[in-house]
Amino acid sequence: MMRVLVVDDDRLARTGLITLLPWSQFGLKVIGEASNGEKALEFLQAHEVDLLITDLAMPVLSGIDLMRSVRELYPNMFIVVLSYHQDFELVQEALRLGAIDYIAKIQLEKVKLEEVLERITKRIAFELKQRITPSTSAAGSEQSAVELPMEQEEQDKLTNVLLHIEWLKEDAAYRKLLEALKPSRVKLEPLLEARAKLQEKLKPIQTNSANGSASISTLDQLLLEMASLREWFQGEQRLGQYSIEMIEAILKAAHYIREHLGEDLHLDEVAREVGVSRSYFSECFKDITTTSFQSYLRDVRMSYALKLLEETTLPIYAVSQKSGYPNEKYFSKVFRTLFHLLPSEYRAKGIKSSDFDKKALQS
Template sequence: MIQAMIVEDEYFVRKGLITTLPWESFGIRIAAEASNGRKALELLAEKPVDLIFTDLIMPAMNGLELLRCIRQQYPGIHVVILTCHQDFHYIQDTLRLGALDYIVKTELETGNLEEALQRITDRIKGSATGRSEGPGTATVWLDSDETLLQSHMDEWLKLYWVIRDDDFEQLRLRLETMQPPIPKLRKVMHSLIVEVNRLIGMGDLHEWLNRSENVDNWEEWRTYIARFRRAVGEKLRSSSYPEYVLLSILDSVEYMKTNVDSKVTQSAMAAKARMSRGYFSKCFRDIAGKPFPEYLKELRIGRAKLLLIQSGRHIADIAVDCGFQDYRYFSRQFKEETGFLPSEFRISAGERGRNP
């Protein structure tokens, strides 16, 4: 059982953390609590623990000062930072000082803490088996790390990080905290670039892919992702639309990626965005890089391809689920996009699976 301490100056927040979370389900026992860094150090002198969750902003001694003292006096103790969005400029310092991870406090409110606790306990187990804690230097990459990384990269595809500085800082720091090996980092960046190009049509895809292959460390990655963000931002802003319009179109794109049935129409999405149909159509084409009907058709065909490969459902049912009420029209559209009829595509995909 991992012995842990909560360091948090707000009494009710601290007690809430201790009493309401399923610590023991993750092999963690809260053995001590403190209201600031100074009291935490006094307790550690009497009863050392394995893991400390600490707020950053506290009286007497803040979380950053506490982390420095722990690194000097108790280097074997893992430290997780509890932070708010506005504390991002502190998080980089905590990671450099060796913090194991950080939890944004909104995760506590949205029910995502269990995922965070699993990530933290996996990291502690990984370090016990020889995993290095420095970003990008991990010698062990766990299955749970891979699952978490793939889930995290889905957040990059939402593109809000291109517009909002806080979103970018949060995603960047989270990825660095995960410590994927550099070859793995290149692979996920490759996928991100390809998908962003598909979403908004960057135009210089191969140049960005080639640059990603030359990333050899985290410092180079920070420079690379900042430049890529700037290029994507310039593409999105090239139409000179105000930020609220850019975000509204991004909201529409995100909605369409998970909703492709027949109820998703240009008129419906325009109403959802509180725009006239004509203005929405123009904004969408300029920002997303292609007309709304073409964009929606590509999403629907992409969804149909997945269902044809991953399920044995009737093709007519798949067509309806993907927004095509007429099976014959669906077949024509599918062949126009892929070169195969849906039935041919399913057979071909099955043969490729059997003969990789």
């Protein structure tokens, strides 16, 4: 059971939350409650807590100040915030401090309560899978002074770390990764495969397509590219405003869109898939990718349609369906609006998307 602490200065709201939500159904147990941030910190000193659920606007010590203290004292604790819609700026600050989600109080009566906890536990499971784990499990065991080549399991863990974006943002994670990347121990080929996957993963948030495009054949070259990529990531102010978990969720959403292009995708569905509440998914998606969800979905659909028109002889109706437009007439209308050509005309002219003016997709 994950241990939960609920913090809210409104006693009725606090009691209602504790009483009504089906905690045990999702492996959660409320072990305490507090009426403000100061009392919450006192409780945390005496009890082990895995998940903190806190209101933001509270007397004595606000939820934001409580979060700052918890981040410093208990960095691995998961945090969910309680809020009213008018607390939007506070919730944004909470997300930047690492909150994995929020519960809108005025929506609790409108949604199935189990959906709230399902979303939260899904986000927790996602983060746990992404965290760096120690390469050894036996406490107190000593490693030989001679550095032998990595075992396959250890190499796999290392490549998984490279795929996660924590090292791009956190100094400690970057140092730990560099310490593990020693020529005498690692195999380069799996790292290069991971590097290629990372490039693909980061595309939705990269405005400069030249990032990470150089040919790599040595570990030193890979290390130089990693340093360059990290410099780019940290120079993007919009990315620095959000937690690693939120950026990962948006990247996962972008990947989900690309993998399900032929389906009737909606914002609600994708937000639910990555475990983020609808309203904040929309806001964070636009901030992190620099484009709205609907514009991104349209761009990806149209880019895929261009590829199909160039590389296949599929009829237009099939291109339309595979790109996520079951209505061929609507597909042609959108295509013509963007490119000033019908799909059939585009194919007949033999235009290549690599030479085509894709600025239309940004309009």
